[in-house]
Every structure is written in C-alpha cells, then in structure tokens.
Amino acid sequence: MLDAALAACNPALCVPLHLPSLPKGRTVVVGAGKAAAAMAQAVEQHWPGPLDGLVVTRYGHGVPCQRIEVVEASHPVPDAAGAAAAGRILESVKGLTRDDLVLCLVSGGASALLALAAPGLTLADKQQVNRSLLKCGAAISEMNCVRKHLSAIKGGRLAAAAYPARVVSLIISDVPGDDVSIIGSGPTVPDPTSFADARAICEKYKIALSASLAARFASADETPKPGDPRFARAETILIARPQDALEAAAAAARRAGYQPVILGDSLEGEARDVALVHAGIARQVLRHGQPQPAPVALISGGETTVTLRGSGRGGRNAEFLLALTVALDGQPGIHALACDTDGIDGTEDNAGAIAGPDSLARGRANGLDAKAMLADNDGYGFFAGIDDLIVTGPTRTNVNDFRVILVERPA
Amino acid sequence: MLDAALAACNPALCVPLHLPSLPKGRTVVVGAGKAAAAMAQAVEQHWPGPLDGLVVTRYGHGVPCQRIEVVEASHPVPDAAGAAAAGRILESVKGLTRDDLVLCLVSGGASALLALAAPGLTLADKQQVNRSLLKCGAAISEMNCVRKHLSAIKGGRLAAAAYPARVVSLIISDVPGDDVSIIGSGPTVPDPTSFADARAICEKYKIALSASLAARFASADETPKPGDPRFARAETILIARPQDALEAAAAAARRAGYQPVILGDSLEGEARDVALVHAGIARQVLRHGQPQPAPVALISGGETTVTLRGSGRGGRNAEFLLALTVALDGQPGIHALACDTDGIDGTEDNAGAIAGPDSLARGRANGLDAKAMLADNDGYGFFAGIDDLIVTGPTRTNVNDFRVILVERPA
Numbered sequence: 001m002l003d004a005a006l007a008a009c010n011p012a013l014c015v016p017l018h019l020p021s022l023p024k025g026r027t028v029v030v031g032a033g034k035a036a037a038a039m040a041q042a043v044e045q046h047w048p049g050p051l052d053g054l055v056v057t058r059y060g061h062g063v064p065c066q067r068i069e070v071v072e073a074s075h076p077v078p079d080a081a082g083a084a085a086a087g088r089i090l091e092s093v094k095g096l097t098r099d100d101l102v103l104c105l106v107s108g109g110a111s112a113l114l115a116l117a118a119p120g121l122t123l124a125d126k127q128q129v130n131r132s133l134l135k136c137g138a139a140i141s142e143m144n145c146v147r148k149h150l151s152a153i154k155g156g157r158l159a160a161a162a163y164p165a166r167v168v169s170l171i172i173s174d175v176p177g178d179d180v181s182i183i184g185s186g187p188t189v190p191d192p193t194s195f196a197d198a199r200a201i202c203e204k205y206k207i208a209l210s211a212s213l214a215a216r217f218a219s220a221d222e223t224p225k226p227g228d229p230r231f232a233r234a235e236t237i238l239i240a241r242p243q244d245a246l247e248a249a250a251a252a253a254r255r256a257g258y259q260p261v262i263l264g265d266s267l268e269g270e271a272r273d274v275a276l277v278h279a280g281i282a283r284q285v286l287r288h289g290q291p292q293p294a295p296v297a298l299i300s301g302g303e304t305t306v307t308l309r310g311s312g313r314g315g316r317n318a319e320f321l322l323a324l325t326v327a328l329d330g331q332p333g334i335h336a337l338a339c340d341t342d343g344i345d346g347t348e349d350n351a352g353a354i355a356g357p358d359s360l361a362r363g364r365a366n367g368l369d370a371k372a373m374l375a376d377n378d379g380y381g382f383f384a385g386i387d388d389l390i391v392t393g394p395t396r397t398n399v400n401d402f403r404v405i406l407v408e409r410p411a
Numbered sequence: 412m413l414d415a416a417l418a419a420c421n422p423a424l425c426v427p428l429h430l431p432s433l434p435k436g437r438t439v440v441v442g443a444g445k446a447a448a449a450m451a452q453a454v455e456q457h458w459p460g461p462l463d464g465l466v467v468t469r470y471g472h473g474v475p476c477q478r479i480e481v482v483e484a485s486h487p488v489p490d491a492a493g494a495a496a497a498g499r500i501l502e503s504v505k506g507l508t509r510d511d512l513v514l515c516l517v518s519g520g521a522s523a524l525l526a527l528a529a530p531g532l533t534l535a536d537k538q539q540v541n542r543s544l545l546k547c548g549a550a551i552s553e554m555n556c557v558r559k560h561l562s563a564i565k566g567g568r569l570a571a572a573a574y575p576a577r578v579v580s581l582i583i584s585d586v587p588g589d590d591v592s593i594i595g596s597g598p599t600v601p602d603p604t605s606f607a608d609a610r611a612i613c614e615k616y617k618i619a620l621s622a623s624l625a626a627r628f629a630s631a632d633e634t635p636k637p638g639d640p641r642f643a644r645a646e647t648i649l650i651a652r653p654q655d656a657l658e659a660a661a662a663a664a665r666r667a668g669y670q671p672v673i674l675g676d677s678l679e680g681e682a683r684d685v686a687l688v689h690a691g692i693a694r695q696v697l698r699h700g701q702p703q704p705a706p707v708a709l710i711s712g713g714e715t716t717v718t719l720r721g722s723g724r725g726g727r728n729a730e731f732l733l734a735l736t737v738a739l740d741g742q743p744g745i746h747a748l749a750c751d752t753d754g755i756d757g758t759e760d761n762a763g764a765i766a767g768p769d770s771l772a773r774g775r776a777n778g779l780d781a782k783a784m785l786a787d788n789d790g791y792g793f794f795a796g797i798d799d800l801i802v803t804g805p806t807r808t809n810v811n812d813f814r815v816i817l818v819e820r821p822a
Binding site: 204261268275284288291302 | 684
C-alpha cells in the first residue's frame with residue numbers, strides 16, 4: 001500500500017501528463033521542494049523544445065539533470081545555499097516577455113528551500129523564526145503565512161516578477177485542502193494573507209521578534225493579493241495530492257482483500273492523540289464491525305504535530321505509531337504503518353515504521369519500555385530497537401504523511 | 412439522535428428486561444452510580460416480591476423510591492455522605508445466606524460515590540488522590556485501579572462480603588470495552604489489578620502520596636482476584652452500553668435520511684485533538700465522499716480528556732465542540748452536537764452544546780473570540796454566550812459521551 005501511494009505521486013509518472021504547450025519564446029524551468037529535482041528530470045525527459053533553468057531541493061533529494069541546474073539546500077530550517085538559489089531563481093524570471101514560459105515546479109518543502117529574505121531582513125532572522133515555528137506546533141498554513149511575509153519570492157512574488165511571461169506551475173500538494181496559495185508558500189499564487197495575520201500567528205505562539213523582524217511586520221511591503229493583474233497569465237495545475245496517494249493505497253488494499261476506509265487526507269492534531277482516535281476506530285472495527293466489518297484497511301493522510309516534552313529521537317510518524325502501539329496494548333489482529341511520503345520522518349533517516357500485536361513484547365524483550373519512550377518522544381528509538389523502522393531514503397516526492405491500519409477478521 | 416441515545420440507556424426501559432428470579436430468602440438491593448436511583452425505582456416497580464435496600468447516587472440524580480433508600484452524595488470527588496452510605500451498603504450484605512439475593516445496581520460514577528476508605532486511610536486521603544487523578548488526565552481505567560486499592564468496598568470486596576448470597580449485578584457501562592471490572596471500580600467483580608499497578612499509575616502521573624497512602628500501597632491487603640471462590644455465586648449483566656446508545660442514534664439518523672458512520676464507542680484522547688480528527692473526517696466526507704458520501708452522521712462515544720491550561724469553564728464536550736468549531740472555521744454544511752449522556756458536562760449545569768457553520772460569527776457578534784476562549788478552556792463560556800448550550804439536567808443514566816456531526820450534501 002505504501003508503494004502504491006508513492007507511485008501515485010511519483011514525478012516521473014505524473015509530471016509528463018501535465019506539461020503545457022511549447023511557447024514561441026524561451027522556456028525557463030524553476031522550482032523548489034522535495035520533489036523539485038525529480039520533477040525537473042521528468043520535464044527534461046519529456047519536453048519537446050529548448051529549455052534551461054534552476055531548481056532547489058533538499059539535501060539528498062537531488063537527481064542528475066542534463067539542462068536544468070539542481071541545487072541542494074537545507075530543510076526545514078533554511079540555509080545560505082537555498083537563499084542563493086532563490087535569489088538566482090528570482091533573477092532568472094525577470095525581463096521575460098509575453099512569448100516566454102516559466103514552468104514552475106512546486107512541491108512540499110519549497111517554503112523552507114526558497115528562503116530569500118525580504119528587504120531589511122537576514123537569513124538569520126528567517127532561520128530564527130523558522131525554528132520557533134517548527135518547535136511551537138504551528139499548523140503548516142500558519143508557518144507559511146509567516147514565511148511569506150518575510151520573503152522576497154514567496155506569496156506570489158515570483159509570478160509577479162515573471163510577468164508578462166506565461167507562468168505555469170505544476171504542483172504536488174502536501175497541505176490540507178490542497179490550497180495552492182499555501183503549498184510551498186505559493187510563490188506563483190496571489191496571497192490572501194496579510195502582515196496582520198502573520199503578526200497574529202507570532203503572538204499566538206509567543207514567538208519573539210527581533211527589531212528587524214518587528215520592523216518588517218510593520219512595513220507596507222505586502223505580498224501581491226488576489227486580483228493583482230500580474231497574475232493574469234499565471235496558472236496552477238495540481239498534479240498529485242495526498243488524496244491520490246490514499247486512493248492508490250485503497251485500491252491496493254482492495255486487491256489484497258481488505259475493505260478500505262479512507263478517514264481523511266488531511267487529519268491534523270497532536271500525534272499521540274490522533275493515534276488514540278485511530279486505535280479507537282480500529283477497536284470499533286474489531287468489536288462491532290463498524291464503520292466496516294473486518295478485514296479493513298483504515299487509511300489516512302495529513303500532518304500531525306508533536307509537542308516536544310522529552311529528549312528522544314523521531315518524527316511525528318514514529319510518535320503516532322508508538323502511541324498507537326501503547327494504546328492497542330498488544331491487541332491481536334491489528335497491524336499499522338505510518339510514514340512520511342517524502343521518505344524522512346522528522347529529522348531522522350527513516351520514513352516511518354511498522355507496528356503489530358507483538359511490538360510491545362518484542363520491545364520489552366529488548367529492554368525497551370514503550371510508555372516511557374513515548375513520554376520521552378523516542379519513537380525512533382523504540383522502532384529502531386525492534387528493527388521495525390521503514391527506511392526508504394528520500395522518495396523525491398511529498399504528499400505528506402501516510403498511515404494505514406490493517407484490522408483482520410477476529411479468529 | 413441524542414434523545415434516541417438517552418432512551419436506549421434509560422433505566423426505566425432496560426432494567427426490567429434483566430431482573431433475576433425471586434430468591435427463597437431476602438432480596439437486598441444495593442447500588443451506586445449516576446443511574447442508581449433511577450435503576451432502583453425501576454426495580455421497585457417491577458419486582459414481584461419483598462425487598463429492601465440502599466443505593467447512593469450523585470447530588471441531583473435522586474428520584475423518589477418507596478422501599479429502597481436513596482442517598483445522594485458528591486461526585487467526582489467523594490464526600491462523607493457517600494462514605495457513610497458505602498459503609499451501610501457493605502454492612503447490609505454481610506451475614507446473608509445462600510437463599511438470599513443481593514441485587515447490585517452499578518453505573519458510572521459508582522467509583523466516586525462508593526468511597527469507603529480502606530483500613531488506615533481517611534476520606535481526605537481518598538479525596539486528595541481523586542483530585543490529583545482528575546487533574547492529571549489519567550484514563551478512567553487508571554483512576555479506577557488506584558481507587559480500588561484505597562477502598563474497603565470496591566474491586567470485588569462488596570461481592571466477597573455478600574458471600575454466600577447470590578449476587579446479581581445489573582450494570583450500565585460507561586467505560587471503553589465495557590469491562591465490568593472497571594465500571595464503577597467493579598465492587599462485585601474480581602480485580603485483575605494490583606497494588607503494583609496502582610503505584611505505577613501514581614508514579615506515571617507524579618501523584619504525591621501522603622504517609623498513610625504510601626503505607627496502604629505497601630500493604631498486603633490485596634483486592635480479591637479472579638478465581639477467588641467467593642465469586643462463584645456472583646454474576647454480572649450489562650444492561651446498557653455506549654454502543655447501544657450509538658446504535659439507537661444511528662437508527663434515528665437513518666430515519667432522518669443521514670447515512671450513519673459509527674467511528675467508535677470508546678474514543679479517547681485530548682478533547683481538542685480528538686476534535687481535529689473529527690473535523691478532518693467531516694471534511695473528507697464533504698470533499699471526497701469518504702468514508703461515505705453526504706448526507707452523513709458521524710457518531711462517536713467514549714471519553715476525551717482535557718488538560719487544563721486556562722481558567723475558563725466547561726467540560727470535555729464543550730471543549731471538543733469549541734475546538735471543532737475553530738477547526739471547521741465556518742465550513743458550511745456541518746453541524747455538531749457533543750454531550751455527556753449523564754446530563755452534566757464536567758462540573759457545569761449543561762450536558763453539552765451544539766455548533767454549526769454560524770457559531771464563530773455569532774460568537775464574534777457577541778464579542779467572543781473562539782480561539783482565545785479555547786486556549787482558556789472556556790467552552791462553556793463560548794456556547795453559553797451564543798445560547799447554544801444543551802441543558803437536560805441529570806439524565807439519571809450514564810453511557811459516557813455522545814458526539815454526532817451531521818454533514819450535509821454540498822449545495
């Protein structure tokens with residue numbers, strides 16, 4: 001099911017289906033995100049005319065390209081490599097004409113990778129805010145609202161700079177609702193949010209602002225808004241969404257004899273509590289045959305959050321899975337998988353992990369106390385300790401998290 | 412749907428169906444819980460022979476009985492009235508013969524109402540632990556494990572005292588999995604938990620123990636365990652469960668043209684995060700027609716928890732509903748209800764509340780900031796302010812929480 005989900009959002013398969021027609025003039029390919037290099041490679045392999053360009057992706061997510069330069073940079077906290085690439089991308093779309101085409105390849109991660117500080121700000125300012133946002137449990141829409149207002153390229157500024165060229169954005173969504181103004185902080189999409197919104201988010205999460213950030217937040221340099229004429233020749237095409245991955249997994253489940261139940265493509269909440277609800281639904285399948293009788297595959301996507309309390313290792317998928325394991329307490333007949341579709345759960349080397357009825361016992365046999373490790377946010381440690389991590393390496397796509405719980409028919 | 416759910420677990424309707432046969436000797440009716448008085452009344456009205464007895468219920472949950480004495484006492488923190496009643500109940504079942512019958516009426520709340528301190532402990536000791544348990548976010552199974560080990564009557568001790576009389580327990584479940592050893596701390600059911608478990612729970616939640624409590628936890632006065640011969644003549648009958656309430660609500664939904672989707676009869680987790688997951692599933696119905704196409708009624712039971720951060724008013728159902736309202740952000744076509752089936756959400760006078768697409772706007776019009784009030788745990792204040800509380804008064808039954816989200820077909 002994970003393989004099917006990843007295939008559905010593989011750039012090599014979904015980019016070629018959505019390429020626009022050749023322009024009279026130049027084709028400039030730009031882009032950013034965890035899938036940017038793989039998308040660029042797919043464009044190169046299928047583009048029937050001349051092109052050149054530059055994309056920026058996460059360290060380790062690059063793939064060889066012939067004509068499009070690929071830069072690797074830091075994610076989720078931006079670095080100088082990303083900032084330099086973003087500056088060059090912005091410059092590369094300036095001075096184009098109506099006959100030219102900018103093909104913009106956007107995927108999750110673009111927001112951190114396209115970190116070009118707005119006037120008056122430094123990369124250090126942006127890094128500080130990013131770190132605070134990542135720690136405080138802000139939703140991705142909230143993080144990106146703030147990021148847009150610290151940026152010289154996001155929130156539609158890239159498309160505005162490319163005007164009057166035609167701008168076609170191919171987008172792989174990793175956000176709830178697949179709102180193209182949020183994905184990658186919408187570099188080619190009008191921004192409905194404002195400085196006031198960004199300020200409110202920083203206040204909500206009590207994020208301290210340096211003097212330069214405070215000055216920026218008080219400036220009049222707003223992002224281009226819906227209705228701005230510079231977007232008249234800009235279009236966006238969603239080429240892969242979390243829902244597409246879930247549907248592909250559902251089809252795989254059906255082929256294997258499991259009734260798929262897709263709970264949602266964008267479930268949010270604290271990972272351990274989301275796990276408790278999933279555990280409750282799985283138990284309902286077992287005890288009462290609802291919402292469907294077993295064998296069932298409960299499938300969900302979307303991004304949970306983790307409020308760090310301990311000092312363990314692991315991303316939100318390991319945390320979800322460890323909380324689920326503790327909640328199910330060895331319940332026979334239930335197996336689960338949780339992975340980040342980008343191949344990297346948090347900041348570790350795993351995509352996620354798998355868990356089953358014997359996980360707790362195997363942990364105990366290895367001296368691992370699941371409850372204590374959950375309290376310490378050490379999901380990685382637990383699943384590494386029982387050799388149940390899933391390690392895919394970077395998948396070079398990103399449709400957010402993928403979770404499945406298989407519930408067998410009771411014996 | 413709420414009415415249907417409450418009818419399904421109304422003692423007047425479900426007690427008479429499960430009465431045992433008349434004994435040769437005496438019939439002694441005892442019991443505790445939010446439904447105890449209503450259950451006693453139903454017994455009296457349908458019992459074909461002599462009886463006498465005593466039950467204890469929460470303040471405000473009493474109903475007039477002719478032959479069974481009804482005592483009201485404090486819940487969720489025990490008081491002297493409950494302790495005195497518990498002592499009299501324990502005495503009343505001692506010295507019975509094999510020809511006698513003890514009819515024990517157990518429902519949610521019994522654990523706090525049957526507060527008879529074990530040797531060496533005072534009511535104040537029990538109150539202190541209860542308050543700590545209620546504040547720390549412990550699961551009901553964890554709270555009851557601790558309570559059993561501080562009690563002279565819970566954890567099977569009542570049935571052990573009644574031996575060799577026949578003991579028939581009619582039980583209304585309010586706990587996940589409907590485990591009769593957990594409901595009301597199982598006064599007539601063998602206790603599989605131990606002092607070691609109780610100590611571990613107190614350590615987990617960092618509950619400070621007085622010297623007398625520590626001494627108790629180190630004593631050898633264990634609860635009677637499964638296999639104890641004093642349970643040979645004890646039987647338990649579940650007469651109403653959360654699932655029965657959800658099924659009744661589902662039938663009502665179906666009659667009204669909504670496809671019911673029962674997510675679980677025992678969902679747990681922090682109320683605001685459980686709400687986020689419910690919001691995500693409701694959005695999935697709207698956007699993708701999954702797990703069922705609209706019109707749908709998403710139904711769930713079980714008890715969420717609230718970790719207090721603010722100083723507002725309200726129980727877990729108001730908190731759930733306010734978080735849901737904030738998450739759905741005025742989404743058209745979605746209405747929700749969340750209530751405690753006992754009629755009292757937390758410590759306020761409401762059972763719960765309702766919410767709809769206009770709740771946020773009506774709140775704003777009344778000067779209410781939903782997000783800020785959620786941060787302050789002030790769900791009661793918000794829904795009181797827009798006059799959307801549900802006030803039923805005590806329902807005199809208790810099958811835990813009841814939540815329903817109606818998702819209309821998109822226009």
